[in-house]
Amino acid sequence: MTKTILKKAAEGFLPGITIGYLITVIISLLFAEGNYNPVVPTFQAWAGSEINAVLIQTLLTGVIGSIFFAATVIWEYEKWSLLKRTLLYYTITLIPLITIALFLHWVEFAPLALLSYIIIFTIIFFIIWISTYLKIKKEIDEINRQLKK
Secondary structure, eight states: OHHHHHHHHHHHHHHHHHHHHHHHHHHHHHHSTTOOOOSOHHHHHHHSSHHHHHHHHHHHHHHHHHHHHHGGGGGGOTTSOHHHHHHHHHHHHHHHHHHHHHHTTSSOSSHHHHHHHHHHHHHHHHHHHHHHHHHHHHHHHHHHHHHHO
Protein backbone atom coordinates (compact mmCIF):
# COMPACT_ATOMS: atom_id res chain seq x y z
CA MET A 1 0.00 0.00 0.00
CA THR A 2 2.82 2.43 0.84
CA LYS A 3 4.38 1.76 -2.57
CA THR A 4 1.05 2.56 -4.26
CA ILE A 5 0.65 5.79 -2.31
CA LEU A 6 4.20 6.90 -3.15
CA LYS A 7 3.70 6.05 -6.83
CA LYS A 8 0.48 8.04 -6.96
CA ALA A 9 2.13 10.94 -5.13
CA ALA A 10 4.94 10.99 -7.69
CA GLU A 11 2.38 10.90 -10.53
CA GLY A 12 0.55 13.90 -9.03
CA PHE A 13 3.52 16.22 -8.61
CA LEU A 14 3.71 17.57 -12.19
CA PRO A 15 -0.07 17.88 -12.65
CA GLY A 16 -0.10 19.86 -9.40
CA ILE A 17 2.50 22.25 -10.77
CA THR A 18 0.63 22.54 -14.07
CA ILE A 19 -2.68 23.34 -12.39
CA GLY A 20 -0.97 25.79 -10.03
CA TYR A 21 0.61 27.58 -12.99
CA LEU A 22 -2.67 27.72 -14.91
CA ILE A 23 -4.38 29.22 -11.88
CA THR A 24 -1.76 32.01 -11.75
CA VAL A 25 -2.42 32.75 -15.41
CA ILE A 26 -6.20 32.83 -14.89
CA ILE A 27 -5.93 35.02 -11.79
CA SER A 28 -3.54 37.36 -13.63
CA LEU A 29 -5.98 37.61 -16.56
CA LEU A 30 -8.83 38.44 -14.21
CA PHE A 31 -7.16 40.73 -11.69
CA ALA A 32 -3.69 41.91 -12.78
CA GLU A 33 -4.71 44.53 -15.34
CA GLY A 34 -2.64 43.10 -18.18
CA ASN A 35 0.30 41.97 -16.06
CA TYR A 36 1.36 38.50 -14.99
CA ASN A 37 1.62 38.05 -11.24
CA PRO A 38 3.06 34.60 -10.56
CA VAL A 39 2.80 34.94 -6.78
CA VAL A 40 0.96 37.00 -4.21
CA PRO A 41 2.99 40.18 -3.52
CA THR A 42 2.99 39.66 0.25
CA PHE A 43 4.40 36.16 -0.20
CA GLN A 44 7.03 37.51 -2.59
CA ALA A 45 8.06 40.05 0.04
CA TRP A 46 8.30 37.29 2.65
CA ALA A 47 10.35 35.05 0.30
CA GLY A 48 12.80 37.89 -0.42
CA SER A 49 12.50 37.81 -4.21
CA GLU A 50 10.12 36.86 -6.97
CA ILE A 51 12.21 33.85 -8.02
CA ASN A 52 12.38 32.50 -4.45
CA ALA A 53 8.61 32.90 -4.13
CA VAL A 54 7.97 31.21 -7.49
CA LEU A 55 10.27 28.29 -6.64
CA ILE A 56 8.60 27.74 -3.27
CA GLN A 57 5.13 28.05 -4.77
CA THR A 58 6.05 25.64 -7.59
CA LEU A 59 7.28 23.06 -5.09
CA LEU A 60 4.18 23.42 -2.94
CA THR A 61 1.73 23.21 -5.84
CA GLY A 62 3.51 19.98 -6.75
CA VAL A 63 2.99 18.81 -3.18
CA ILE A 64 -0.72 19.64 -3.44
CA GLY A 65 -0.95 17.57 -6.62
CA SER A 66 0.89 14.73 -4.90
CA ILE A 67 -1.53 14.79 -1.97
CA PHE A 68 -4.59 14.82 -4.23
CA PHE A 69 -3.24 11.89 -6.28
CA ALA A 70 -1.99 9.87 -3.29
CA ALA A 71 -5.31 10.25 -1.50
CA THR A 72 -7.08 8.49 -4.37
CA VAL A 73 -6.13 5.17 -2.75
CA ILE A 74 -9.13 5.82 -0.51
CA TRP A 75 -11.44 4.96 -3.43
CA GLU A 76 -9.96 1.44 -3.50
CA TYR A 77 -11.41 0.58 -0.05
CA GLU A 78 -14.67 -0.87 -1.30
CA LYS A 79 -15.64 -2.06 2.19
CA TRP A 80 -16.05 1.57 3.23
CA SER A 81 -19.20 3.43 2.30
CA LEU A 82 -19.10 6.00 -0.47
CA LEU A 83 -19.92 8.67 2.11
CA LYS A 84 -17.00 7.64 4.34
CA ARG A 85 -14.55 7.59 1.42
CA THR A 86 -15.81 10.95 0.14
CA LEU A 87 -15.53 12.67 3.53
CA LEU A 88 -12.10 11.17 4.17
CA TYR A 89 -10.78 12.22 0.75
CA TYR A 90 -12.29 15.68 1.21
CA THR A 91 -10.61 16.08 4.61
CA ILE A 92 -7.25 14.65 3.53
CA THR A 93 -7.10 17.10 0.62
CA LEU A 94 -8.65 20.15 2.30
CA ILE A 95 -6.39 20.37 5.36
CA PRO A 96 -3.04 20.46 3.51
CA LEU A 97 -4.53 22.71 0.82
CA ILE A 98 -5.61 25.28 3.40
CA THR A 99 -2.26 25.04 5.17
CA ILE A 100 -0.35 25.64 1.93
CA ALA A 101 -2.79 28.36 0.82
CA LEU A 102 -2.21 30.23 4.09
CA PHE A 103 1.56 29.84 3.80
CA LEU A 104 1.59 31.11 0.20
CA HIS A 105 -0.77 33.97 1.14
CA TRP A 106 -3.44 32.75 -1.29
CA VAL A 107 -5.92 33.35 1.51
CA GLU A 108 -5.76 35.69 4.48
CA PHE A 109 -5.57 34.29 7.98
CA ALA A 110 -9.00 35.66 8.85
CA PRO A 111 -12.18 33.73 9.64
CA LEU A 112 -14.27 35.10 6.77
CA ALA A 113 -11.48 34.66 4.21
CA LEU A 114 -10.85 31.08 5.37
CA LEU A 115 -14.57 30.30 5.31
CA SER A 116 -14.85 31.70 1.78
CA TYR A 117 -11.88 29.60 0.64
CA ILE A 118 -13.38 26.47 2.18
CA ILE A 119 -16.76 27.16 0.58
CA ILE A 120 -15.17 27.65 -2.86
CA PHE A 121 -13.14 24.45 -2.45
CA THR A 122 -16.23 22.56 -1.31
CA ILE A 123 -18.30 23.74 -4.27
CA ILE A 124 -15.57 22.78 -6.75
CA PHE A 125 -15.01 19.46 -4.95
CA PHE A 126 -18.66 18.48 -5.14
CA ILE A 127 -19.10 19.60 -8.75
CA ILE A 128 -16.21 17.31 -9.68
CA TRP A 129 -17.51 14.55 -7.37
CA ILE A 130 -21.04 14.66 -8.78
CA SER A 131 -19.85 14.73 -12.40
CA THR A 132 -17.52 11.78 -11.74
CA TYR A 133 -20.28 9.88 -9.92
CA LEU A 134 -22.72 10.42 -12.79
CA LYS A 135 -20.12 9.34 -15.35
CA ILE A 136 -19.32 6.14 -13.44
CA LYS A 137 -23.03 5.45 -12.87
CA LYS A 138 -23.67 5.79 -16.61
CA GLU A 139 -20.81 3.37 -17.36
CA ILE A 140 -22.15 0.85 -14.83
CA ASP A 141 -25.67 1.17 -16.23
CA GLU A 142 -24.27 0.52 -19.71
CA ILE A 143 -22.36 -2.56 -18.50
CA ASN A 144 -25.50 -3.86 -16.79
CA ARG A 145 -27.54 -3.24 -19.94
CA GLN A 146 -24.96 -5.18 -21.99
CA LEU A 147 -25.03 -8.05 -19.49
CA LYS A 148 -28.80 -8.35 -19.79
CA LYS A 149 -28.49 -8.92 -23.55
